[in-house]
Ligand code: FES
């Protein structure tokens with residue numbers, strides 16, 4: 172079947188199998204920031220945003236994305252300049268091997284758009300589904316708190 176997908180503001184016309192998952196289609200189209208890890212809704216590495224909300228692309232049929240805006244990490248940096256979430260992760264050491272980072276960045280983006288001044292507890296809850304095998308999470312939580320600070324928000328630790 173033929174599908175029109177809007178990804179990072181660009182419309183793609185793509186031929187898919189009806190049962191194909193969004194993760195496979197995104198990677199086929201070259202959006203390699205979208206990572207496959209567990210492939211079973213357990214790790215959050217395949218997270219993308221659909222109309223601004225995090226979804227797991229490994230368990231979302233590609234056909235479901237029609238008529239929605241899909242956002243991947245490829246949309247974030249501009250003219251070679253990193254997004255402030257990416258910068259903050261680098262500053263705190265919250266990105267090590269980097270495999271989990273695209274999902275983490277997008278989940279954080281959605282959180283801060285909905286709640287610009289999250290408490291540490293709210294950050295932990297929001298990121299609960301994004302697993303990382305390297306960092307132990309503390310540096311990532313600190314990165315999110317630092318973004319709030321840098322954006323001029325009040326930090327409730
Ligand atoms: S690859 Fe989708 S949740 Fe793990």
Ligand code: FES
Nearest residue numbers: 267271303304305
């Ligand atoms: S930085 Fe390596 S898995 Fe998270």
